Amino acid sequence: MVRTRSGDVQGVAPSATLAEKVEWLIRNMWPAEAPPPRNNVETAAAIARATGEDISSTTVWKLRTGRQDNPQLKTLTALATFFGVPIGYFGFPGEAGPIDDDLTFKALRREVEAGVVRSEVLRALVDLSPEARWVVDEMILAAARADRLRRHPERPPSGDS
Structure with a gap:
C-alpha cells in the first residue's frame, strides 16, 4: 500500500486486472526524468521516446x-x-504477488524520497x-477501504487492501 502523488492510499492487489496494473x-512508477503525463497522448509519446517502440495513444487508452x-x-x-518492472508484472491475475510487493516497496521508497x-x-x-x-x-487498512469505496462506490468492498 502506498500514498500516491494524488494522495490516494492504494497498492496493486495480486488479483488486479491489466488495466489496474497499467x-x-x-x-506510481512514472520515471522521474519524464514530465508527468496529462493525457494518453503524452503517455504514449513518453513511452515511445524512451523505448523506441511505437505505441499509440489509443493503445494506452485501451x-x-x-x-x-x-x-x-x-x-x-x-x-x-x-516503468522499470519485470515483464512478469503483467502476468495473469493472482500470479504476480511477490513482484507486486517489490513494486509497492519501490513506489513507497520513491514517495519517501519525494517527501x-x-x-x-x-x-x-x-x-x-x-x-x-x-x-x-x-x-490504514480501514482508511484504504473507505477511500476505495468513496472513489469507486459501484465496487463492493473487498476483504483485502
Missing part, C-alpha cells in the same frame, strides 16, 4: 480502460522497460510494539 504504474487485455508482447515489453511520505513516520512505525503496529495496520 494505471498503477502510470500513477490498456488503461480495460478495453484491451491481451496486448502484443512488444507493447508489454515497452511498458516494462519504461510525500515522511521517513520519520516509517522509522516510528518500525519502533512500535507489535500490538501498536497492529492497531496502526488496521487503521
Whole structure:
C-alpha cells in the first residue's frame, strides 16, 4: 500500500486486472526524468521516446480502460522497460504477488524520497510494539477501504487492501 502523488492510499492487489496494473504504474512508477503525463497522448509519446517502440495513444487508452487485455508482447515489453518492472508484472491475475510487493516497496521508497511520505513516520512505525503496529495496520487498512469505496462506490468492498 502506498500514498500516491494524488494522495490516494492504494497498492496493486495480486488479483488486479491489466488495466489496474497499467494505471498503477502510470500513477506510481512514472520515471522521474519524464514530465508527468496529462493525457494518453503524452503517455504514449513518453513511452515511445524512451523505448523506441511505437505505441499509440489509443493503445494506452485501451490498456488503461480495460478495453484491451491481451496486448502484443512488444507493447508489454515497452511498458516494462519504461516503468522499470519485470515483464512478469503483467502476468495473469493472482500470479504476480511477490513482484507486486517489490513494486509497492519501490513506489513507497520513491514517495519517501519525494517527501510525500515522511521517513520519520516509517522509522516510528518500525519502533512500535507489535500490538501498536497492529492497531496502526488496521487503521490504514480501514482508511484504504473507505477511500476505495468513496472513489469507486459501484465496487463492493473487498476483504483485502
